[in-house]
Amino acid sequence: MVIVAQLGARMHYAVPAILHRAGMLERFYTDVYAPRIPKPLQALATRYGPPSFRRWLGRVPIDIPAGKITSFDLMGLEYNWRLRRAISAGSATAAYLWAGQEFCRRIINRGLGSASCVYTFNSAGLELLRHARSQGAFAAMEQTVAPGAVEEVLLKAEQLDYPQWAPVGRPDPHRRALQEREQMEWEAADLILCGSEFVRDGIRASGGPADRCRVVPYGVRPPATAPARDFRHSPLRVLTAGAVGLRKGAPYVLAAARSLKGNAEFRMAGALDVTSHAKQLLSAQVSLLGAVPRSEIHHQFAWADVFLLPSICEGSATACYEALSFGLPVITTPNTGSVVRDGIDGFVVPIRDTESIIEKLERFDSDRNLLAYMSRNARQRSADFTVERYGERLLSSLGAINGAS
Numbered sequence: 001m002v003i004v005a006q007l008g009a010r011m012h013y014a015v016p017a018i019l020h021r022a023g024m025l026e027r028f029y030t031d032v033y034a035p036r037i038p039k040p041l042q043a044l045a046t047r048y049g050p051p052s053f054r055r056w057l058g059r060v061p062i063d064i065p066a067g068k069i070t071s072f073d074l075m076g077l078e079y080n081w082r083l084r085r086a087i088s089a090g091s092a093t094a095a096y097l098w099a100g101q102e103f104c105r106r107i108i109n110r111g112l113g114s115a116s117c118v119y120t121f122n123s124a125g126l127e128l129l130r131h132a133r134s135q136g137a138f139a140a141m142e143q144t145v146a147p148g149a150v151e152e153v154l155l156k157a158e159q160l161d162y163p164q165w166a167p168v169g170r171p172d173p174h175r176r177a178l179q180e181r182e183q184m185e186w187e188a189a190d191l192i193l194c195g196s197e198f199v200r201d202g203i204r205a206s207g208g209p210a211d212r213c214r215v216v217p218y219g220v221r222p223p224a225t226a227p228a229r230d231f232r233h234s235p236l237r238v239l240t241a242g243a244v245g246l247r248k249g250a251p252y253v254l255a256a257a258r259s260l261k262g263n264a265e266f267r268m269a270g271a272l273d274v275t276s277h278a279k280q281l282l283s284a285q286v287s288l289l290g291a292v293p294r295s296e297i298h299h300q301f302a303w304a305d306v307f308l309l310p311s312i313c314e315g316s317a318t319a320c321y322e323a324l325s326f327g328l329p330v331i332t333t334p335n336t337g338s339v340v341r342d343g344i345d346g347f348v349v350p351i352r353d354t355e356s357i358i359e360k361l362e363r364f365d366s367d368r369n370l371l372a373y374m375s376r377n378a379r380q381r382s383a384d385f386t387v388e389r390y391g392e393r394l395l396s397s398l399g400a401i402n403g404a405s
């Protein structure tokens with residue numbers, strides 16, 4: 001039996017739900033989640049509530065019995081309060097460190113019960129992983145993003161190239177502590193699950209135990225009804241989803257929008273993580289939608305013809321999986337950790353390569369048959385990356401280890 005410890009609603013609580021369906025879930029620990037409310041009330045709240053409330057309503061672990069869930073609501077509220085009042089990168093990192101340590105402490109105080117395995121996520125599992133191994137239990141963790149040391153190097157280069165895009169603040173005094181915590185988690189884990197080769201390569205480059213890593217690509221729930229695609233209209237519709245900032249490659253989206261002005265329409269769905277100067281530049285060329293609740297993002301995927309995510313550093317961006325499931329060809333980078341096949345259901349271009357992005361979008365604009373061909377391939381590709389198929393890959397990786405069941 002497995003204990004899953006998860007801060008937040010990563011992949012809509014897919015891991016504990018998969019383990020429960022397999023009869024392997026001992027208990028699911030989390031911070032704060034939304035109650036199950038009648039559908040008419042949820043529809044009203046979703047339609048008329050503020051965006052933050054609508055996002056919270058999406059944090060419902062539907063496929064997990066309430067009797068198997070333990071939430072630390074007061075801790076979760078304090079964690080959210082600390083993040084909201086953070087005025088610098090350092091204070092936000094301090095909140096992450098506090099939450100990970102406090103979360104583990106509370107779980108350890110509850111005990112492991114009959115569990116023979118614990119499953120944690122990066123930065124929120126060190127003490128629990130160590131405790132599990134001291135009790136003879138198997139310690140598994142998921143590295144959801146490339147290591148902090150890798151991200152730091154990549155983002156420093158972006159900040160040098162685009163100094164007016166990111167807020168200038170004091171150096172983060174806690175960054176090193178967070179990176180060290182991440183590395184100590186690798187050492188405490190018997191198994192490290194990575195969403196992509198990019199993540200595993202990052203662990204290897206950071207001196208981590210790549211031999212204990214297994215790559216398990218994610219999965220998403222396909223849309224209930226797949227939108228019909230007609231690519232004969234103009235202009236070309238290009239969607240980007242995720243936080244709008246340097247890490248997701250926002251400057252390269254802007255450059256493409258400028259180059260294709262009049263031939264393509266661009267939308268970016270996600271919270272803004274840029275300066276007011278960068279926002280002004282973007283808004284002149286791109287429709288900035290802000291943070292879009294999960295319950296509404298499908299409208300944007302249905303609107304688009306192409307999905308563009310030129311990320312500098314990710315784990316394995318679920319937005320790319322979702323785009324494929326909607327039949328959208330994807331233009332992305334290797335650092336996005338996607339399952340897109342170059343030239344088949346989209347294009348994989350080097351990071352920071354504006355010219356390649358523009359050239360691929362111009363091909364789609366001028367050859368709508370290519371767009372339709374890759375759209376069909378995208379739907380077919382997405383069949384291998386549903387939540388159910390992800391569950392099969394995850395259980396196979398856990399089942400191959402003694403003591404994980």
